[in-house]
Amino acid sequence: MSDGSSxxxxxxxxxxxxxxxxxxxxxSVTVVIIFFIILFILINGAGxxxxxxxxxxxxxxxxxxSAGSYGAVPLITGTVMVTLGAILFALPLGLGSAIxxxxxxxxxxxxxxxxxxxxxxxxxxxxxxxxGLIVLVPMLRGLFPDHLLFGTSWLAGSIVLGIMxxxxxxxxxxxxxxxxxxxxxxxxxxxxxTRWETTRRVVVPAAISGIAAATILGIGRAIGETMAxxxxxxxxxxxxxxxxxxxxxxxxxxxxxxxEMPDVVSGSTHYSALFLLALILMLMVLAIxxxxxxxIRRSRRKFGDxxxxxxxxxxxxxxxxNAPSALQMLFILCAFVSxxxxxxxxxxxxxxxxxxxxxxxxxxxxxxxxxxxxxKYRQYKEGLPEETRYKISKNSSRMLxxxxxxGVFIFVWMIASxxxxxxxxxxxxxxxxxxxxxxxxxxxxxxAGWKEKIAHSSLTVVVAIVVIILIALVYDIVSKGxxxxxxxxxxxxxxxxxxxxxxxxxxxxxxxxxxxTMMIAFPLGIISGIYLSEYxxxxxxTRIIREAIDILNGTPSVVFGLFGMAALVIYLGTGYALIAxxxxxxxxxxxxxxxxxxxxxxxxxxxxxxxxxxxxxxKWETTMKVVIPAAFGGVVTGLILSLGRAAGETAxxxxxxxxxxxxxxxxxxxxxxxxxxxxxxxxxxxxxxxxVMQYGTALVLLLMVLFMFAMASVVRYKYNKNIKW
Amino acid sequence: MTDTNVMDIEGFNLWYGDKQxxxxxxxxVRKNKITALIGPSxxxxxxxxxxxxRMNDIVDGCRVQGKMTYHGQDIYERGTDVMALRKRIGMIFxxxxxxxxxxxxxxxxxxxxxxxxxxxELDEIVERSLKQAVLWDEVHDRLDQSALSLSGGxxxxxxxxxxxxxxxxxxxxxxxxxxxxxxxTAKIEDLxxxxxxxxTVVIVTHNMQQAARISDYTGFMYIGRMIEFDRTERIFSKPxxxxxxxxxxGRFG
Numbered sequence: 001m002s003d004g005s006s007x008x009x010x011x012x013x014x015x016x017x018x019x020x021x022x023x024x025x026x027x028s029v030t031v032v033i034i035f036f037i038i039l040f041i042l043i044n045g046a047g048x049x050x051x052x053x054x055x056x057x058x059x060x061x062x063x064x065x066s067a068g069s070y071g072a073v074p075l076i077t078g079t080v081m082v083t084l085g086a087i088l089f090a091l092p093l094g095l096g097s098a099i100x101x102x103x104x105x106x107x108x109x110x111x112x113x114x115x116x117x118x119x120x121x122x123x124x125x126x127x128x129x130x131x132g133l134i135v136l137v138p139m140l141r142g143l144f145p146d147h148l149l150f151g152t153s154w155l156a157g158s159i160v161l162g163i164m165x166x167x168x169x170x171x172x173x174x175x176x177x178x179x180x181x182x183x184x185x186x187x188x189x190x191x192x193x194t195r196w197e198t199t200r201r202v203v204v205p206a207a208i209s210g211i212a213a214a215t216i217l218g219i220g221r222a223i224g225e226t227m228a229x230x231x232x233x234x235x236x237x238x239x240x241x242x243x244x245x246x247x248x249x250x251x252x253x254x255x256x257x258x259x260e261m262p263d264v265v266s267g268s269t270h271y272s273a274l275f276l277l278a279l280i281l282m283l284m285v286l287a288i289x290x291x292x293x294x295x296i297r298r299s300r301r302k303f304g305d306x307x308x309x310x311x312x313x314x315x316x317x318x319x320x321x322n323a324p325s326a327l328q329m330l331f332i333l334c335a336f337v338s339x340x341x342x343x344x345x346x347x348x349x350x351x352x353x354x355x356x357x358x359x360x361x362x363x364x365x366x367x368x369x370x371x372x373x374x375x376k377y378r379q380y381k382e383g384l385p386e387e388t389r390y391k392i393s394k395n396s397s398r399m400l401x402x403x404x405x406x407g408v409f410i411f412v413w414m415i416a417s418x419x420x421x422x423x424x425x426x427x428x429x430x431x432x433x434x435x436x437x438x439x440x441x442x443x444x445x446x447x448a449g450w451k452e453k454i455a456h457s458s459l460t461v462v463v464a465i466v467v468i469i470l471i472a473l474v475y476d477i478v479s480k481g482x483x484x485x486x487x488x489x490x491x492x493x494x495x496x497x498x499x500x501x502x503x504x505x506x507x508x509x510x511x512x513x514x515x516x517t518m519m520i521a522f523p524l525g526i527i528s529g530i531y532l533s534e535y536x537x538x539x540x541x542t543r544i545i546r547e548a549i550d551i552l553n554g555t556p557s558v559v560f561g562l563f564g565m566a567a568l569v570i571y572l573g574t575g576y577a578l579i580a581x582x583x584x585x586x587x588x589x590x591x592x593x594x595x596x597x598x599x600x601x602x603x604x605x606x607x608x609x610x611x612x613x614x615x616x617x618x619k620w621e622t623t624m625k626v627v628i629p630a631a632f633g634g635v636v637t638g639l640i641l642s643l644g645r646a647a648g649e650t651a652x653x654x655x656x657x658x659x660x661x662x663x664x665x666x667x668x669x670x671x672x673x674x675x676x677x678x679x680x681x682x683x684x685x686x687x688x689x690x691x692v693m694q695y696g697t698a699l700v701l702l703l704m705v706l707f708m709f710a711m712a713s714v715v716r717y718k719y720n721k722n723i724k725w
Numbered sequence: 726m727t728d729t730n731v732m733d734i735e736g737f738n739l740w741y742g743d744k745q746x747x748x749x750x751x752x753x754v755r756k757n758k759i760t761a762l763i764g765p766s767x768x769x770x771x772x773x774x775x776x777x778x779r780m781n782d783i784v785d786g787c788r789v790q791g792k793m794t795y796h797g798q799d800i801y802e803r804g805t806d807v808m809a810l811r812k813r814i815g816m817i818f819x820x821x822x823x824x825x826x827x828x829x830x831x832x833x834x835x836x837x838x839x840x841x842x843x844x845x846e847l848d849e850i851v852e853r854s855l856k857q858a859v860l861w862d863e864v865h866d867r868l869d870q871s872a873l874s875l876s877g878g879x880x881x882x883x884x885x886x887x888x889x890x891x892x893x894x895x896x897x898x899x900x901x902x903x904x905x906x907x908x909x910t911a912k913i914e915d916l917x918x919x920x921x922x923x924x925t926v927v928i929v930t931h932n933m934q935q936a937a938r939i940s941d942y943t944g945f946m947y948i949g950r951m952i953e954f955d956r957t958e959r960i961f962s963k964p965x966x967x968x969x970x971x972x973x974x975g976r977f978g
Binding site: 106181183184185186188189190191192194197201202205206448449 | 778780783808810811815816818822824825826834835839884887888891
């Protein structure tokens with residue numbers, strides 16, 4: 001040292017070093033949780049593999065535990081079909097609304113529509129199920145009296161799930177479109193493109209990965225959904241016949257778990273088979289979430305600075321792509337016929353036709369895209385003459401068009417065949433195709449201004465439909481629930497098996513569950529979030545923690561319930577108990593809390609930290625005194641929202657804590673409780689003649705959740721007002 | 726001098742919400758000349774430029790009043806075809822903003838919007854525009870690569886080529902070199918001078934030397950007002966306004 005004043009060495013046990021490991025240990029709890037969840041599912045599911053045989057389980061066509069047949073195919077089909085239908089319903093509406101909100105709506109309208117969307121994403125699924133059961137199911141029965149005996153059906157399930165997935169799809173894809181740099185829009189408009197042309201050709205293509213991710217997240221949410229589906233699909237474990245008959249009842253994996261778990265003997269083959277189902281469900285959701293993650297990562301790269309050049313890859317199927325189009329058509333026709341004949345060996349005519357058509361359409365799309373890519377590759381590598389390149393692109397767009405038309409034909413035919421015989425349906429589908437082809441030239445000649453007008457007004461209609469559905473839901477519950485509200489209702493005990501009296505114990509139970517969840521999840525979640533944003537470096541252990549959080553976040557709520565039951569209620573022997581419910585709910589909201597905390601903390605500007613560190617504060621001091629106070633509003637908002645989510649969840653508590661009736665309020669952690677969402681489910685599905693009570697319960701639950709939202713926005717507003725950077 | 730006016734601006738005011746950003750601005754744009762707008766940050770030069778092809782329309786709460794004509798036609802008249810206007814008056818932005826598409830698709834975007842579908846014609850346009858923007862030699866062998874893989878200067882010239890692809894009459898440039906290094910800047914300046922033969926250019930710049938080097942006319946703006954508008958030599962040799970003189974001699978800015 002030149003000037004003699006020593007700086008000294010840092011103490012080995014300086015609190016900065018110690019705190020780092022303490023925080024890391026707490027953040028690792030998530031890893032432990034997910035490890036135990038998977039462990040319990042595997043251990044409990046292993047028995048079924050031995051008893052039933054994995055092949056038999058995965059290929060069996062009958063699910064009848066009472067007769068000893070455990071075939072998962074009807075349940076997997078049910079899950080896939082309901083989800084597919086939900087996406088078919090939600091995607092056009094959701095995407096249209098997102099485009100409207102992001103690109104068409106004036107600022108003031110956008111500021112109303114966006115928060116509405118977010119509120120609807122927070123409404124408990126049991127409320128959606130209730131709405132489906134009370135309003136939608138009778139409506140469908142009225143619309144299709146010949147096809148729907150009860151109204152509960154695949155169709156009803158898909159619509160309810162679709163409505164539930166809508167807010168997610170709208171909000172995430174709207175974010176993706178907002179994130180498209182303004183400069184792209186300006187560049188397009190500056191060249192005289194209309195708003196619609198800009199949207200269609202620049203904004204949507206640029207945001208396509210985000211939109212895809214939104215769709216996948218919506219699918220993920222729909223697949224793991226339990227309560228709403230269980231209430232409206234009829235729950236018959238059968239495969240629809242024909243396969244696309246959306247009037248049939250069906251049953252999903254989640255519904256099976258929720259329906260059969262409470263009554264099953266622990267340790268039996270049936271018990272074990274349910275865990276195997278849960279494993280399949282988790283794998284499905286994980287695969288979907290992983291796909292979303294990959295797509296999001298790719299879209300980040302696209303807007304990042306290090307843009308990858310678009311070098312098309314060499315394809316070994318090039319001879320197929322570049323064959324003359326007549327040959328390609330012949331190939332496709334052969335494929336169609338041979339697939340139909342082949343699959344006739346295994347399934348009936350309609351199923352093989354549909355299989356063949358779907359594969360054929362896929363093949364056409366594949367060839368269209370492939371020939372374009374390979375022509376780009378050859379252009380890039382070998383300098384393909386312009387003329388050839390032009391021919392190829394024309395060829396491939398022709399292929400694309402015919403694939404679309406074939407797809408439309410099959411779709412129309414399938415739907416029509418549910419109502420009338422095969423010949424007439426084919427005729428109807430043919431007429432639709434002819435109409436489309438005939439109107440195409442007229443559409444092409446239309447001026448850009450007219451196209452914009454038509455596009456924008458159809459978008460407006462779409463948004464109007466969505467808003468009307470959502471408003472109808474709230475209006476129905478509020479208008480019919482208000483008369484039920486009285487002091488007796490709020491502070492009374494249920495009477496006459498739920499058809500009279502009040503819901504006091506359910507309200508108290510829900511509050512108890514929330515407080516317990518809060519006490520477990522908040523410290524864990526906040527500390528983990530702080531660790532991840534302030535301390536964690538990009539090491540292997542950090543990646544493992546993040547991966548665990550992602551998995552936990554994607555785990556369907558019914559699986560948490562299953563875990564709670566196996567690990568707490570049975571293994572630790574708590575029985576149905578408040579504490580078991582709180583722990584299960586806490587695990588479920590933990591990833592949400594960690595994420596929102598992390599985001600709020602990261603949003604604190606670097607300059608604040610540097611200012612503090614530059615004055616000699618330790619990292620821990622900086623975190624506690626500067627960073628957290630600055631991020632306080634954001635953290636609290638996240639906490640309140642997660643609590644609102646916990647309040648409305650049914651599946652995790654229905655086999656860990658909730659019972660249908662309690663005659664007194666108990667403060668013991670080991671007693672079971674009543675809870676609003678479970679009470680609503682119980683009344684709506686098992687107690688006829690309790691309509692008023694149902695609406696009252698639904699309204700109280702809704703108000704509770706909306707209150708949380710209101711509180712969160714107040715906090716956010718105050719915080720935004722006080723702190724500006 | 727027989728310069729004809731492409732645009733005439735008189736008594737032009739603009740508000741963003743309640744805040745007035747332009748006060749009684751008057752100037753004109755002469756055909757096949759480069760007109761520069763200079764002034765300190767926030768003086769309204771970009772705002773004025775963005776009015777010339779109505780790009781301010783997409784800003785919420787923006788309101789204008791006064792006369793702004795293009796070949797004698799008031800562009801703020803009700804019923805003006807804004808798309809057609811922007812086709813005639815293109816714009817280059819401060820930061821290069823190529824679309825995340827290939828180089829080729831960036832160029833053909835405009836022509837396709839305006840109804841050209843023939844491949845041979847499009848290919849011609851790609852080559853012509855890139856040549857005009859002096860970019861052809863650098864990118865002709867990677868037309869199908871992402872435009873984002875080009876350097877900043879190349880990206881900006883690509884944006885210029887993209888604008889040229891639809892044959893505008895006027896090109897508005899909003900500080901086109903502020904995000905570029907000196908070498909790329911020099912190339913863009915050369916290009917602007919080159920373009921002057923066929924196009925009319927209006928350029929906003931905070932760089933006085935740039936204005937002096939390339940422009941024929943210069944307008945000096947200050948807090949939303951056009952303080953002085955004249956031939957560039959005059960502005961830089963003997964400005965009539967004291968404020969202008971103080972600015973160009975670097976006493977504030």
